[in-house]
Amino acid sequence: MSKVVVVTGAGAGVGRATVAEFARHGYDVALLSRDKGRLDHAAADLKASYGVRGLGIQTDVADADAVEAAASLAERELGPIDVWVNVAMATVFAPVSKLTAQEFERGTKVTYLGQVHGTMAALSRMRTRNRGTIVNVGSALGYRSVPLQSIYCGAKFAVRGFTDALRSEIIHDGLDVHLTTVDLPAVNTPQFDWALNKMGKKAQPVAPIYEPEVAARAIFFAATHRRREVWVGFPTVKAILANRIAPGLIDRYLASAGYKGQLTDEPLAPDAPANLFEPVSGDYGAHGRFDSRSRTTSWEMFTNRHRNAFLAVTGVAILGGISVLIGRKREK
Template sequence: MNKVVVVTGAGAGVGRAAAEQFARHGYDVALLSRDSARLDRASSELSAAYGVRTLPIPTDVADAGAVEAAATQVEETLGPIDVWANVAMATAFAPVSELTPAEIERATKVTYLGQVHGMMAALSRMRGRNRGTIVNVGSALGYRSVPLQSAYCGAKFAIRGFTDSLRSEIIHDKLDVHLTMVNLPAVNTPQFDWALNKMGKRARPVAPIFQPEVAARAIYFAATHRRREVWVGFPTVKAILANRVAPALIDHYLARTGYSGQLTDEPLGPDAPSNLFEPVPGEFSAHGRFDDQAKPRSWEMFTDRHRTMFWSLACVGALGLAALMRRKGS
């Protein structure tokens, strides 16, 4: 019998790519997202391409009851949940002064509480079986905030805090349930076409940009290996480490570059869609409009996946260099 994975935010973007990555490896996939038409298309495509069972469940992850009901439906239809991947997110491009409390609350509910609801639904079932894996999707912006995305950054910081608390509780209870977090760089997804935007210009990811399949491979890797965290892409590593060393310097740098780095010169149309409160219909899938700029691979992710080989080669190289230097010195 195939293993079962639940992927939230599976209708488009990283979630859609992650659902395909698990299906490619033989998992039966439950797809959770708000847009039922997009979920049905994704479900049909994955079943046809990989011969796995799929279950589309229209779900607003901000609703704890809906997430719990979806988890029950998954187990009744597909079987016990082996992996739960929390990918759903929402953001808004605007300074704090132009956001409403309702907009901040909604972005926080989807991005932060959506993952909390997923963790709780998954853990309540995995605890009794004493097995399973929960993958939370974080971001470099959960370590180093940027202007114009305060609600999203705050939510990603909150996910880190909740995840670390829960991990300690799992260890205390001696459960064989693995909780891991994947921190992503800028990814080429449709969010830059449908996120709430009050800036008057079209949004863009901060370069360098990675394809959603890079993120999907990292999520699958985290689900199948015992890593506490996975950092995807050198920009993520750089952002996290730089903020630890010189946060005040980064504050001023982002004050100068953080606006232009997230906006194009293209004007935003007056009828631009926003998916914050309602899903945006359409033929969206994993990729956004930045295919010509996005990288299909991450060197940092490669070294993480193959770290034993990488460090072994590095040690062999270092020893070889030391021997060569000794010969030259003699």
């Protein structure tokens, strides 16, 4: 019997790449997103390309009842949910002074409460079966905020707090349900062309940039291995660790570099699409416009996949170094 995965934000970007990654491994996939046409196209492609079932369910993850209904439909049509992946997100490129309360509310509902709603819908079903995996997709920006994306950063911080609290509850209840987080770096997705942007210039990810398939492989790995969290890309590791050491210095650095790093010199069209409140139509795939600048692999994911061997080699190297030092001391 095939395993079943539900992926939110499945219409484009990391979500679309994640759908393909699970399908490649034989999973039947329920795809949740707001744009029905894009979902239907992606779901049909799964059967043709991978021979698995794809079920597109038009869903706004900000609506808890809609997410619950989608989970019920997925189980009726495909079977018990084995894995639930929360990818859906929304961001706005603008300083706080140019944002409205409605924009904050909407972005937070999608990026934070969307993960809460998905987790609750999945956990209520997995709890009764005492099995399953939930993957929450975080970000380096959930540890180190940047200017111009306060809505997104705040929501990703909230995702981390929610996930950590729930993990302790799952342990307390003795459930065999795995909860994991995958923290992503800058990824080449269409969001930089359709996110609401009030800066007058086109947005861009801060280099180095990774292809969405790198993120998708990390998500699949996290879903099938007992890892508490997975950091993807050295920029993620650097941002998390550096912020613990010198947050004040990073504040000052980002006050200048954080603006120009996220914006190109290209003017933004007055009629540029914005997907915060309504989906942007079209058959958007996983990739954005930055393929020529994007990396297809992540060294950090290699070491995470081969963690035991990596630690063993590192341990041997450290012991070897200590032995050399001891030998030199004895010679003296």
